[in-house]
Amino acid sequence: MTAIDLSDGMLSKAIKKLKNKPNIKFMQMDIQSATFETNTFDTIIASYVFCSVPDPVKELKEISRVCKKEGKIILLEHVRSDNKIVGALMDLLNPLTVGMLGFNINRNTENNVVNSGLHSYLVKYLWFDIFRMLL
Numbered sequence: 599m600t601a602i603d604l605s606d607g608m609l610s611k612a613i614k615k616l617k618n619k620p621n622i623k624f625m626q627m628d629i630q631s632a633t634f635e636t637n638t639f640d641t642i643i644a645s646y647v648f649c650s651v652p653d654p655v656k657e658l659k660e661i662s663r664v665c666k667k668e669g670k671i672i673l674l675e676h677v678r679s680d681n682k683i684v685g686a687l688m689d690l691l692n693p694l695t696v697g698m699l700g701f702n703i704n705r706n707t708e709n710n711v712v713n714s715g716l717h718s719y720l721v722k723y724l725w726f727d728i729f730r731m732l733l
């Protein structure tokens with residue numbers, strides 16, 4: 599198992615939490631320039647990452663490249679609500695979350711998945727229509 603994150607601080611937290619699980623290789627890496635070979639992984643799980651990467655379509659293409667053709671990609675994401683009022687509120691607040699916290703709250707990750715060329719996925723709503731699992 600390989601775990602990557604851009605941030606050393608986040609990796610340190612993960613290493614601390616998972617200290618009893620010996621077979622995990624932790625790597626500091628930017629998914630925009632991943633150094634993995636094409637078709638490397640059987641399964642890729644990304645949790646709450648595509649709200650903060652600069653170009654989600656490009657980065658989704660990159661995880662698609664490193665996943666085996668018959669492999670599985672599972673995304674946990676918070677996304678823009680489909681509700682007109684809640685979605686508009688999220689658009690309004692987005693510059694604040696980007697400026698203060700570094701992530702977007704109004705991304706349409708399902709569209710980004712389609713635009714990246716990934717297909718045949720299921721969407722499970724985990725909390726209203728904002729927290730979703732795409733698989």
Ligand SMILES: C[S@@+](CC[C@H](N)C(=O)[O-])C[C@H]1O[C@@H](n2cnc3c(N)ncnc32)[C@H](O)[C@@H]1O
Pocket residue numbers: 602603604605608627628629630644645646647650651652701
């Ligand atoms: C909201 S946090 C989620 C952290 C963790 N995955 C979790 O579910 O608890 C978003 C994470 O994405 C990482 N990240 C942002 N841009 C990245 C990139 N280009 N490549 C790799 N990781 C990135 C950040 O460092 C941060 O740890």
